[in-house]
Amino acid sequence: MNKKETYKLLVSGNHVKIYINNLIHIQFRCDEFVGIQSTIEGTNWFSIILYLKCGQKIWTEYDSKERWMAILKLIDESKL
Numbered sequence: 001m002n003k004k005e006t007y008k009l010l011v012s013g014n015h016v017k018i019y020i021n022n023l024i025h026i027q028f029r030c031d032e033f034v035g036i037q038s039t040i041e042g043t044n045w046f047s048i049i050l051y052l053k054c055g056q057k058i059w060t061e062y063d064s065k066e067r068w069m070a071i072l073k074l075i076d077e078s079k080l
Contacts, residue, residue, distance in 0.1 A: 038072055
């Protein structure tokens with residue numbers, strides 16, 4: 001029996017945290033956030049790239065379109 005995944009976004013002070021099934025997935029500082037890019041490669045590989053002011057990137061990759069879409073929706077709802 002597969003349990004449905006849960007997703008949560010928490011903005012605490014200057015930090016954004018995204019959780020999947022109550023486990024930390026991504027954390028970054030709001031004041032460092034510059035932009036986001038999402039891509040689809042082929043039919044089953046999805047990625048999200050978060051760009052930071054310091055020139056670094058947080059690059060996440062997923063093999064589930066549903067997970068990818070859920071994370072994008074959370075980031076969009078955060079109004080960063």
